[in-house]
Amino acid sequence: MTRRSLTTFLGLPLLGFAAIIVVSCNESGGAGSVGISESDWPTFGRDLHHTRSNPVETAIGAETVADLEMRWEHTGTEVTSTPAVVGGVVYFADWAGFIYAKNVLDGSEVWTSQLEDSGVTSSLAVGEARIFLGDRRGWFHAIDRGTGDILWSVELDDHPNAGITGSPQMVDVVLDDGTIDPILVVGVSSGELSTEREEYTFRGSIVGIAQENGAERWRVYVTQDDETSGAGVSVWSSPSIDTERELAFIGTGQAYEEPASPMSDSLIAVNYRTGEIAWWRQFTANDVYRIFMPLPQGPDADIGAAPNLFTLDDGREVVGVGDKGGVYGVFDRSTGEEVWVERLGPGSHLGGVMAPAAYHDGRIYITSNLWPSGFDTEAVFVPMFGDPENTSELIALAANDGSEVWRTSIASPTIGGTLFANGVVYSAHTLGLVQAFDARDGELLWEDKVGESLASGPVVSDGLLFVTYGFSFIGIRGDTPGDPGGMRVYGLAR
Structure with a gap:
């Protein structure tokens, strides 16, 4: 592993580019607070800090x-939704x-609902x-937890290639008068990079x-699609939340056309109460990539993994995230100052860190893909998952x-997040294998x-x-599902 200093642009509040891309909205509204037990797993990363760790599991170890x-x-x-x-x-x-609610013990149906189109x-x-939840066409939905009824649906982006990946x-926003405004923070992404056209507009x-x-309370555009910053910069990462600083941390993807936005391939800190950008840190500058783009192409070094929030032994509160370039970086949550950056592997268009890491008790558990062979152009640009050259590695890092x-080596790449629970690290791989490793x-x-x-x-x-x-x-093959998929539930032998 090679240490690498991250010397690309550090954005600061209200400077130039950041100041012109924030659009604020002031509509009123509210909902009840979230109540869960410590053993539950209610969101993609389980908690606001996206630790992907269950600290109270005692049965499976x-x-x-x-x-x-x-x-x-x-x-x-197909199911790519983490349960x-x-x-x-x-x-x-x-x-x-289809949206499913099932009894965890026997799989019996509680309810089933379906989105239209x-x-x-x-x-x-x-x-x-x-x-x-968000859907593949850029709409966002609220579902009644008890019945499965769709309560409301809103279109977050009307671009024909927009989607919520x-x-x-x-998170609850505390307004100036002390009232609570519960909101959702989410990124908007696009499949426009897989199309051929004269002009890109997402x-x-x-x-x-x-x-x-x-x-809509606020919106931050991470590129302008003009002479200052070209189209693209999908946000397919998932946010992590710091309630003390009122910051949401999220990653961005590459540009589709020149010039690349200074916020492409970046970790961004957004004030979730106002929508103002606190700071950003760009991992890879001038990254322009599309699937059908003539050579030379950019490295396609998105930050698609969700950031992790944790505290170092010296008390410093930090945010860490990996990119497809094969790098994991840790930064001060308040300022964006670099704490450390490590290169885990070579990275590639489909390599490096695509899966969110897990954090527990001073260690980061992360996978980095070794994915050199890219796409099979005879299969409409479907990745060559079965190529034996395409592998991954599971790595444990000291957080300090x-x-x-x-x-340790893994036989095929990973896209879904790593998990820690009760001394065991779990990782699931593109060829359908789930594995459990000793965290020690x-x-x-x-x-x-x-x-x-x-x-x-x-x-x-x-x-x-x-x-x-x-x-x-x-979905690069199209919008028609049909490949086999589902969910399997395991328990200890009785």
Whole structure:
């Protein structure tokens, strides 16, 4: 592992570019606060800090994980939604637009709902009374948690290629008069990079909307699509939230055309109360990439993984995130000052860090893909998942300084997030394999073949392991689902 200093642009509040891209809205609205138990997993990263760690799991551990066996399975079409587990019910959605609520113990149906004319690739956020999710056509929805009824739907972006790939975070905004305005923070992404056209027009954005009715509170565009910054810069990362600083941290993707936005391939800190940018840190400058773009192409070094928030031994509160260039960087949450940056691997268009890391007790558990062979152009640019050259590595880092604790090889790349629970690190891979490793040294403890393809992150809650499977590379093949998929639930042998 090679240490690398990150010397690209550090954006500061209200300077130039940042000042002109914030659009504020002041509509009123509100909803109830979120109530969950400590063992539940209500959102993509489980908590506001996106630790992807269950600190209270006691049943499945390093000594017992080898005894896992399948309890029940749901089968259907592709599911890239990481399951949400709250109050004895597991919630997930599929590419056909079905949203499921099932009893965690036996898979019996609580309710099933369906969106019209769209599927879901991202994960749900489960609140006290409502479930929130975005779809592949750029719409965002609120679902009644008890009945599955759709309460409201709003279009976050009317661009024909817009979609919601990242997962939302729920947070309560404290207004100046002391009242609470519960909002959702979510990014807007696009599949425009996979099209051929003379002019590209999509602009990535970060949006704050009311939980009550979907009313837009604020929006941050991360590129202008003009002579100062070209189109693109999808936001397919998911936000992490610091309530003390009132900041949401989220990553951005590459530009589709020149000139690349100074906020492309960046970690951005946004004040979630006002929509103002506090700071940003660009990992890769001048990155312009499209699938059908003539050579030379940019490195396509998006920050698609969700950031992790944690505290160092010296008390410094930091944010860390990895990029597809194969780098993980840690920064001061207040200022964006670099604390440390480590290169994990070479990176590539589909390589490096695509899956969010897990954090627990001073360690970061992260995968970095070794994915050199790219796309199969005869299969309409479907990634060559089965190529034996395409592998990954699971790495444990010391959070204080980025030093490597251990590293182990994985047979195929990872897209879904890493998970830590009770001394075990879980990782799921594109060829349908889920594996469990000893967090102390990376020893493989258990594995199972779940499906033929997989792009979600596993979840552990109350002695059960949940794994969803099935995908067609986030819809590049088109909008018609159909590949096998579903969810498998494991428990310890009885």
